[in-house]
Amino acid sequence: MAGDETIQATSGTDSFGSCCEDLEEAMSGSEFDPLITVGSNGVLYMSVGQIELEDGEPGLVDHPMFFCPFCGTELQTVEEVHAKTGGNNGADNGA
Numbered sequence: 001m002a003g004d005e006t007i008q009a010t011s012g013t014d015s016f017g018s019c020c021e022d023l024e025e026a027m028s029g030s031e032f033d034p035l036i037t038v039g040s041n042g043v044l045y046m047s048v049g050q051i052e053l054e055d056g057e058p059g060l061v062d063h064p065m066f067f068c069p070f071c072g073t074e075l076q077t078v079e080e081v082h083a084k085t086g087g088n089n090g091a092d093n094g095a
């Protein structure tokens, strides 16, 4: 019964994907373009849809991902995302 799994706290870590293999694979996908990525601001984003940009190019709509969709681990908090993005929720609303 040596359940020595270590659940890491998400205190300012940018090593997302450590909660489970599924997320790790989804982020590192070598056979596909991952839709879950870490932004330059250290916020973990997932692409939730496609949008047509002004120049007609297709773009991806990203939204901060707070919980792992595979195992349910909290990856980052709203407060953390706010701090990293400077107040907004980091959603790409085309402001």
Ligand SMILES: [Zn+2]
Residues within 6 Å of the ligand: 019, 020, 021, 023, 068, 069, 070, 071, 072, 073
């Ligand atoms: Zn997970």
